[in-house]
Amino acid sequence: MKEILFSLVFFSSLWGITGSEILSKIDKLYEIRTDITAKIKLTQQKGESIKVIEAIYYRRDADDSFLIVMTAPDIEKGNGYLKVGENFWMYKRNTRTFQHINRDESLSGSDARSGDLEKRKMSELYTVALDEKNQEKITEEKLGNIPVYRVEITAKVSDVTYPKQILWVHKENFLILKAQAFSLSGTLMQTIYYLKYTQIDGRYIPLQQIFVDEFEKGNKTILDLSGISFEKIPSHIFTKAYLENLSK
Secondary structure, eight states: OOOOOOOBOOOHHHHTOOHHHHHHHHHHHHOOOSOEEEEEEEEEEETTEEEEEEEEEEEEGGGTEEEEEEEESTTTTTOEEEEETTEEEEEETTTTEEEEOOTTOBSTTSSOBGGGGSOOOHHHHEEEOBOTTSOBOEEEEEETTEEEEEEEEEESSSOSSOSEEEEEEETTTOOEEEEEEEOTTOOEEEEEEEEEEEEETTEEEEEEEEEEESSSTTEEEEEEEEEEEOOOOOGGGGSHHHHHHHTO
16 A cells, blocks of 8 residues: 655644544544444455455444354354453364463454454543653644544553554544554554445444554454344354354
């Protein structure tokens, strides 16, 4: 993706918005008030190799739960990822076993992480970084032809996928258009592009994201969301027993 970035380095006080306000606006836009079910397609590229993974995604923010059930290819079918509260598990169909995992666990070897699909408020996880003058690291730029805020954030809790991120946030609607994720040492690990959104009841859901592996060059994953439904999901879906029964 070609970008022409024109930095207009103004501090937040000059345009009347603070970092915490930007993060709060992002949280409000991404808040999902109902259950959601969708189809996931992961197109993973590693060098010349391309692998396509399909799954069903169930999410309920009311009790902080989600389930991903792999449906294709056959070698992945029946595997899953389950989150209930603060507990994450990965399920392997062939061994019928559950393994505790972290938020940075790769989804079936792709560049997408399990933490990318859960409910977490940006304002509760991160704070805007400060420069040597104790000013928030926010600048006005252009991402292509789109005016954005470039916001550098650092984690204020330990259980995050990445301790530092830089966000490019649309100035008009506050949607995240691009994000860069860094390790604790400051190494750029991943760049994420948010290419498509859908708006439902005033809330936004990303329909297509590209996860670019910056550590192993040439690797990337495209995540597509489709078939979105907001029908109530039965509670038994978010259980280990449900995943195990799918394997029978």
